[in-house]
Every structure is written in structure tokens, then in C-alpha cells.
Amino acid sequence: LGENFINFQRFFKFTTVYAGFAFITSLIREAVKDLEDMEGDRQYNCRTMPIVWGVPASKVYVGVWLIVCMAALIILQLYTWQSGMREMLLFIALFLLLPLVFILKGLFKAEKAAAYHKLSTLIKLVMLTGILSMLFFLLYR
DSSP: OHHHHHHHHHHHHHHHHHHHHHHHHHHHHHHHHHHHTHHHHHHTTOOOHHHHTOHHHHHHHHHHHHHHHHHHHHHHHHHHHHTTOHHHHHHHIIIIIHHHHHHHHHHHHOOSHHHHHHHHHHHHHHHHHHHHHHHHHHHOO
């Protein structure tokens, strides 16, 4: 029972981290897509966040979730540091945290649909990288 329970705990932590990452990055991407499609949504009387709350408030919403995601990744880095998985530290920093910082910076500069589209594409790449990190994690643990 003891070893199976420990394996379950590891599996639960592992899936919770990835589910949380997927949830947060999906929230971020959907809100950015709403910013991108705002003019079309306005023409069809859609009540999306940027239309109801306004663009500045929508950007703050996305920014807060980006910061939450980055904070969670930094906490994950502390765990990987304690576990001796130095390769994961570099992977998370270069392929997840750095792009998220770039997205956060670009978010508050973005004004046109094309800029939001670039951010949305970058977020998709971060999501894919997060999924692929499972393989990296399994290979280097």
C-alpha cells in the first residue's frame, strides 16, 4: 500500500501541475483572442470581456493571469531545484518563463488585431512547450 500511495501522490501532483498550467494558459489565450477579435465581436453584438469591461481592464485580467502562471512556474522551479533536476530549471526558464515575460510585455504595447494575433500564437507555442515538457521531465528525472 505504501509504495502505491506514494506513486499515486506523485501522479496526482504531476497531473495537477499540468492541468493547472493548461487551465491558466487557456484562460490567457481565450482572453487575448477576445482582444484580437474585438471589432468583429462588436459588429455581431457579442458581449466579450474587452467589449463589456474595456480593453485596459481586459489587459489587466490577462496580465494578472500571466503573473500567476509565472509565479506557479517559479514555485515549480524551486521544487525542481530541491529535487536536483537542474535541466528542468533551464527548460522552464528558457522555454516557458522567458516567453511569458515577452507576452506580458507585448500585451500592454498591443493595440491592433495583428499584435494580439502574434501574442495568441506565442501563447499557443507556450502551451505546446508546456505539454512537451512532460517528455523532457520524464527523460531527465
